[in-house]
Amino acid sequence: xxxxxxxxxxxxxxxxxxxxxxxxxxxxxxxxxxxxxxxxxxxxxxxxxxxxxxxxxxxxxxxxxxxxxxxxxxxxxxxxxxxxxxxxxxxxxxxxxxxxxxxxxxxxxxxxxxxxxxxxxxxxxxxxxxxxxxxxxxxxxxxxxxxxxxxxxxxxxxxxxxxxxxxxxxxxxxxxxxxxxxxxxxxxxxxxxxxxxxxxxxxxxxxxxxxxxxxxxxxxxxxxxxxxxxxxxxxxxxxxxxxxxxxxxxxxxxxxxxxxxxxxxxxxxxxxxxxxxxxxxxxxxxxxxxxxxxxxxxxxxxxxxxxxxxxxxxxxxxxxxxxxxxxxxxxxxxxxxxxxxxxxxxxxxxxxxxxxxxxxxxxxxxxxxxxxxxxxxxxxxxxxxxxxxxxxxxxxxxxxxx
Numbered sequence: 561x562x563x564x565x566x567x568x569x570x571x572x573x574x575x576x577x578x579x580x581x582x583x584x585x586x587x588x589x590x591x592x593x594x595x596x597x598x599x600x601x602x603x604x605x606x607x608x609x610x611x612x613x614x615x616x617x618x619x620x621x622x623x624x625x626x627x628x629x630x631x632x633x634x635x636x637x638x639x640x641x642x643x644x645x646x647x648x649x650x651x652x653x654x655x656x657x658x659x660x661x662x663x664x665x666x667x668x669x670x671x672x673x674x675x676x677x678x679x680x681x682x683x684x685x686x687x688x689x690x691x692x693x694x695x696x697x698x699x700x701x702x703x704x705x706x707x708x709x710x711x712x713x714x715x716x717x718x719x720x721x722x723x724x725x726x727x728x729x730x731x732x733x734x735x736x737x738x739x740x741x742x743x744x745x746x747x748x749x750x751x752x753x754x755x756x757x758x759x760x761x762x763x764x765x766x767x768x769x770x771x772x773x774x775x776x777x778x779x780x781x782x783x784x785x786x787x788x789x790x791x792x793x794x795x796x797x798x799x800x801x802x803x804x805x806x807x808x809x810x811x812x813x814x815x816x817x818x819x820x821x822x823x824x825x826x827x828x829x830x831x832x833x834x835x836x837x838x839x840x841x842x843x844x845x846x847x848x849x850x851x852x853x854x855x856x857x858x859x860x861x862x863x864x865x866x867x868x869x870x871x872x873x874x875x876x877x878x879x880x881x882x883x884x885x886x887x888x889x890x891x892x893x894x895x896x897x898x899x900x901x902x903x904x905x906x907x908x909x910x911x912x913x914x915x916x917x918x919x920x921x922x923x924x925x926x927x928x929x930x931x932x933x934x935x936x937x938x939x940x941x942x943x944x945x946x947x948x949x950x951x952x953x954x955x956x957x958x959x960x961x962x
Contacts, residue, residue, distance in 0.1 A: 660690075818845075
């Protein structure tokens with residue numbers, strides 16, 4: 561076993577020689593969230609596979625230059641002025657013109673010193689404009705990786721940023737999306753020829769997210785629903801509580817609400833007003849959500865806007881069936897195979913599906929078993945890594961740089 565693990569990176573590197581590679585993300589540890597998980601997973605798995613991988617993270621403070629993280633090798637922090645994409649004023653334009661040449665030179669020097677020609681932008685924001693310029697100058701190969709709000713909220717962004725985002729997409733060598741809906745959004749934004757678009761679904765660590773041990777004992781034997789999110793408005797957490805309060809839901813059931821965020825207090829208030837607060841447990845943000853998944857029977861998601869939610873995959877890997885709106889795995893898999901799909905903003909329909917699941921244990925267990933198998937087979941880290949290695953190798957074999 562030890563020899564296999566030791567030789568695996570070399571074997572994969574021989575199959576997919578790639579790198580060095582730079583990943584760029586707006587968020588990273590100690591923050592939490594889907595983009596953080598994606599960045600961490602790619603950084604960790606590419607590095608472990610033998611690819612010389614660097615991660616550049618947006619820094620909120622106005623420190624000068626690209627600074628190494630004192631705790632993690634090949635992790636860097638940077639601050640880039642991007643005011644012009646938020647408000648098109650004379651002062652913002654002047655600041656951009658003033659700092660643009662030195663910023664581009666600095667990043668170019670950083671890339672040259674590390675031999676990086678391939679850059680992957682994870683959830684691009686306005687701060688990535690130097691990489692757009694470097695791609696236009698033919699200095700790098702550019703992969704733009706889209707994950708949800710970066711694309712679906714395009715029309716609500718300021719006009720200067722919409723202009724930049726459209727041109728960034730047009731300049732990319734490849735665009736990756738975690739869900740089919742995002743591919744359609746890209747085509748709508750560009751309204752014309754688009755770069756190649758690759759669907760690479762999000763993944764889950766199936767060595768960490770596993771079903772509960774057979775001899776494990778639940779602390780509460782009541783039928784249990786669970787929801788995990790950042791309680792953003794798009795998660796529609798109040799719709800979940802409204803559904804749970806419907807008469808069709810068995811009175812002996814409970815609901816675990818895991819996470820924290822903008823709608824946390826309002827969702828708690830909703831539970832009190834609907835007289836179900838004694839059956840809804842708000843446990844707040846958790847560094848490890850597995851114990852709550854292991855205590856549940858059904859995972860519930862009611863979002864009206866998503867890319868490919870990681871929480872859904874984590875629940876599936878733990879052997880939970882789902883009642884979910886059509887995002888990520890719930891949109892990709894056949895209806896009824898691993899769970900039930902419901903429309904957004906329809907608490908009554910959501911409640912009926914939740915009741916169907918909790919009242920049919922045999923069907924629920926079969927769905928949960930299939931969900932765990934699907935998570936391991938179709939959404940594991942290995943296939944996710946291999947898809948990115950193939951993509952990077954394909955780009956490096958093309959003669960972009962002359």
